[in-house]
Amino acid sequence: MKKLVLLLCFPAAVMARTPGNDDSVFIRKIANSALTERSTYQNLYNLTKKVGGRLAGSPGMVKAELWGADALKAAGADKVILQECMVPHWVRGGKDKASFIYTAGGKQVSAPVNVLALGNSVGTGAKGVKAELIRVHSFDELDARKNEVKGKIVLYDVPFEETFVQTFEAYGKNVIYRAIGASRAAKYGAVAVWVRSMSHSVDNNPHTGSLRYLDSIPQIPAAAVGLRDMEKLDSLLDQGKTLTGELYTYGKMLPDTIGHNVIGELKGTEHPEQIITVGGHLDSWDVNEGATDDGAGVVQTIAILKAFKETGYRPKHTIHFVLFANEENGTRGGKKYAEAAKAAGEQHLFALESDAGGFAPRGFTLGAPASLDKFNSYKPLFAPYGVEGFTAGGGGADVDPLHAVLGTAVSELRPDSQRYFDVHHAANDVLENVNIRELKLGAVNMAALLYLVDQYGL
């Protein structure tokens, strides 16, 4: 029945072999295995509660690499490779702290502000920075008011757009203020920046994330501010109050250090020279357990390997199950993997990534040279597990370099996005905020996609 539907809809997709009932049955086997597998939760538990935070270059990351290698072996990898990769080494250096001061009823009032220094940022050191806050709602406003900025702390107050149904669109629109807001403000003489957290959560957790300093502009401290404290600041600024901000951060960029992509391999039976990659990134921010970002992708990657082993599936192509070394503040892991592949003359057929959280799966993005029509003809095979279809798009930060360097077709799991920015880069990205069944369903759909690529190509 499924076969018939597929042929009617996409006669052009007829091949030597076409997906049919057997595939539906095998994917059901994969699902039954993955949904009842106990090690998946245990892996996430161990990664979040025993390893914990694991920023590139940190002791946590060293622990994570060893854990990852063991977990891939335990899941049944033919072999595990530690691929050396130089990674940035930023340290927070201390406990971030901030407050604001204003005058009310003739008295000075001071209130704390929940902040986290942005990744890669320089610290204020113990002497701190104390200056008047100037609030702007866009770079245009910053530019228009450039003469008012000197000696002040610029407060970037750009709310997440709530009417965008896909939260990644809101992030895509606003993240520029976190990424280069410090340099844009420093150009006009600002002494620090505070950035409204990239979130629309209801709590007050600040959300860190990396910035990059633009060349030849002084590097100034930068911190993310929790949303409930932003409301307080907004309320006072709306009343015309003059606010003085005080910030203490201790961030420092140390010399690059050694990290590793952790690669589990299943050797292909028919085309061992052609590689299919699936992965997530092993590093996380230092302030949380990295359960959603990207413990989920890591554990899904291992769960897929385990499901293939449990169901006795031997892939035709070689599959690499990759835990990437560094995504958060440098994307060095994916770049290294692609460069090494090119240097070794490897053939990479396809690469799939999970770095949008372990939430209920909704679809995949997929890029050339894979045929979107062909993969959308597989929809009935995915429908029982929640994936609605394939949309044009790249992979994520870790597999896109393979496309850039070798032209590999790349893809990314697209889970439901509503909760992602509630925990993204914040202290509440912990095990308890992951639903293990949603995570497993993501792995089921990913495994199904890898299986179909392995069987029927692109």
Add this chain to the structure above:
Amino acid sequence: MKKLVLLLCFPAAVMARTPGNDDSVFIRKIANSALTERSTYQNLYNLTKKVGGRLAGSPGMVKAELWGADALKAAGADKVILQECMVPHWVRGGKDKASFIYTAGGKQVSAPVNVLALGNSVGTGAKGVKAELIRVHSFDELDARKNEVKGKIVLYDVPFEETFVQTFEAYGKNVIYRAIGASRAAKYGAVAVWVRSMSHSVDNNPHTGSLRYLDSIPQIPAAAVGLRDMEKLDSLLDQGKTLTGELYTYGKMLPDTIGHNVIGELKGTEHPEQIITVGGHLDSWDVNEGATDDGAGVVQTIAILKAFKETGYRPKHTIHFVLFANEENGTRGGKKYAEAAKAAGEQHLFALESDAGGFAPRGFTLGAPASLDKFNSYKPLFAPYGVEGFTAGGGGADVDPLHAVLGTAVSELRPDSQRYFDVHHAANDVLENVNIRELKLGAVNMAALLYLVDQYGL
């Protein structure tokens, strides 16, 4: 463009008016209003944190009715009606407690068990019940071992099926053990039953829910057991240990008491005599805040009213926004609403319910006489907001009586189901486990459906 697609796919759906671009634009207006509306979170906060648990007949429910009437007025109802409805009045009566005792290394060992008395169950009273546990995995096994049951506590150990992707299927399969397991065991002389919680959550919260005693069989105490404690019990029973259970519960069914369906009305402009209903149930279990079950449905109902008012939409048909009085342990609210409608000779065109949680919306169930084909032709209008389509099915417990009594077309929002049974009837059904954006997206799709029914009929 959308109009064209619809006409091509469903030529039979051509009517005097057909949905088109204007509808897409209006639904976007509804979405923008609902997604940015502040009162929705505030309503859920007030209902969960200020009103709290609200089992039918409890002081919490009285508070909830007053809160609901005020909230509907504040959202802009033309009028609010309190429809009297006799409700069951069960009280827990005390703190449920249980433990199990076994012999290890010649010594008696006792360990606590997390339990909650089932709703409507009789209590053990302060003297408690102490008896050997007999574990069964099905009613068939119970029947086969009926001669072993007398004087014992029957432990129903039927795990939620993890390979069912839709969790409501697992619930549908197992809930019979909670519903009538006590009577089935009492028939063979059991003194109490313990039921494995209806959940596959990773925590140890017991999940209560109503039972019903079958006529002419002695009523025995019944309690739900947390899943981590079930693992301990299973482990010892698998080793062949004899376990003695001890249970203290204090449940009592008091005489029926007065409750109310709280009905907010928007009068129709063209067909005021024809009523469209949307609602959720106001009652919750006593052990939690009823945030998901069914604070979500209640708050969505109010959010839809608010969105219609904010966008200036005056419906052609009269719309009832109903907060039902009693679903959990009697479904008296929905029955009363339907009986009263029949008695008053009301015409009910359509009724929509939300009682599957405030999770990311995926679809709707829909029953006759509404045309499934017609509503599926509206899919492009819902796609931007997450709903994938309509499947055949009834409404929920609160609107199904309208169908039974008046033949009304009924429908229910179908959110993603993975997390529902993590919190269902358990202590962790609290505000913090609801994502307000997911809840709002549910309201957006519900509002869109009501609008389309109001404009284009069934």
